[in-house]
Every structure is written in structure tokens, then in C-alpha cells.
Amino acid sequence: MLEDHVTLETLITDSVARKHLPKGGLRHAVITAEHAFQLGEERNLCVDVATKAGLLHDIGHTSWENQGEWDYESYNYFDIHTIKGAERAHELLIFKGEDLGKSRDISLAILFHSASSPISENVTLTPMQKLVFDADDMDHEKDEERHNLEIDFTEALERVRRLDILVYKMLKDCKRQCKDCDGRVGELSNGES
Numbered sequence: 732m733l734e735d736h737v738t739l740e741t742l743i744t745d746s747v748a749r750k751h752l753p754k755g756g757l758r759h760a761v762i763t764a765e766h767a768f769q770l771g772e773e774r775n776l777c778v779d780v781a782t783k784a785g786l787l788h789d790i791g792h793t794s795w796e797n798q799g800e801w802d803y804e805s806y807n808y809f810d811i812h813t814i815k816g817a818e819r820a821h822e823l824l825i826f827k828g829e830d831l832g833k834s835r836d837i838s839l840a841i842l843f844h845s846a847s848s849p850i851s852e853n854v855t856l857t858p859m860q861k862l863v864f865d866a867d868d869m870d871h872e873k874d875e876e877r878h879n880l881e882i883d884f885t886e887a888l889e890r891v892r893r894l895d896i897l898v899y900k901m902l903k904d905c906k907r908q909c910k911d912c913d914g915r916v917g918e919l920s921n922g923e924s
């Protein structure tokens with residue numbers, strides 16, 4: 732089962748991720764993936780889906796730059812990064828051979844990760860979508876800062892490799908079928924695996 736597993740390292744080293752993740756901030760992407768892992772453990776949700784959605788949640792960002800700075804007034808008014816991110820992440824995941832069910836769940840969690848997006852109005856989040864929403868918020872740096880603070884790619888790669896090992900350990904014991912999984916870890920409620 733795990734020979735087909737798509738790792739965070741596979742995702743973060745892809746040219747699409749290398750191009751787009753730094754716009755929202757590589758540090759913010761990695762720390763959100765780390766928080767998503769922690770929340771996945773605490774809430775008994777799939778850490779594989781959680782960390783991938785955490786890592787890629789801001790891949791839809793555009794550089795809202797005005798003379799080298801983010802233009803937050805313009806960003807808050809016109810931004811649709813959740814929509815672009817959901818589509819961009821889905822394309823990347825499918826390209827890497829990710830399970831179709833996981834690709835769907837990761838993409839939808841990205842679509843609904845931000846309260847500032849009008850698309851999230853009147854939407855009841857699933858536990859996984861709420862997890863990614865919360866993981867994003869756990870980055871304590873303010874909005875204006877968190878997209879500008881950076882770590883270098885070597886550090887980002889080391890940190891996602893560490894997460895890959897932790898995810899793998901948990902994933903190999905999971906008996907659920909990914910295709911129609913609702914993100915909960917363990918046996919299905921009817922006792923089947």
C-alpha cells in the first residue's frame with residue numbers, strides 16, 4: 732500500500748510548489764503542516780491528508796506586491812487564493828499520483844481554509860476542513876508578517892522530511908480505504924477495515 736505513497740518531500744520539491752509556495756511564505760506553509768500534524772493526532776484525523784493540506788493551503792497566493800511590499804488593502808478586497816489554491820494543489824497531487832479521494836479532500840480543505848473568503852460563507856466545515864482552518868490560524872505571526880517571514884528551502888525540506896517519517900509511521904497502521912475515507916483514523920464504524 733505504501734509503495735505508492737506521495738510524500739510531502741515529493742510535493743515541496745516540485746517546480747509548481749517551488750514557484751508558488753514562497754508567495755504565501757515557505758515558513759508559513761511548513762509551520763501550518765506541522766500544526767496540522769499535531770491537530771491530526773489530537774483529533775484522530777488522517778495526518779497524511781492534514782499535513783498535505785497544511786503544506787499546500789496557500790499555494791494559490793499571488794504576490795500582492797506594491798513596490799516590493801504586500802498590498803493588504805488590495806489583497807483583502809480582491810483575493811481568491813483559496814479557489815486558485817484548491818485547483819492548483821489538486822492538479823499537483825494528481826500529477827504526483829495521489830489517491831483520488833485524498834486529492835479531493837485536500838483540495839476541499841484548501842478551498843475552505845480562510846474565513847476571509849466569501850466562498851466559505853454559510854459552509855459547515857467537515858472535521859478535516861476545520862483542522863486545516865485551525866492549523867493556519869495557529870501560526871501566531873500576524874497576517875502582515877507571516878507571508879513575509881522566510882526560512883530557506885534547505886530548512887523547509889528538513890522539516891517536511893521529519894513530518895514524512897512521522898506520517899509514514901501512523902499511515903502504515905491505518906486500515907481504512909482512502910478513496911471514500913472521511914479522514915478518521917482506525918476501523919470503520921461497522922467494524923470493517
Ligand SMILES: [Fe+2]
Nearest residue numbers: 788789812845
Ligand atoms: Fe490562506
Ligand SMILES: [Fe+2]
Nearest residue numbers: 759788789867
Ligand atoms: Fe495561511
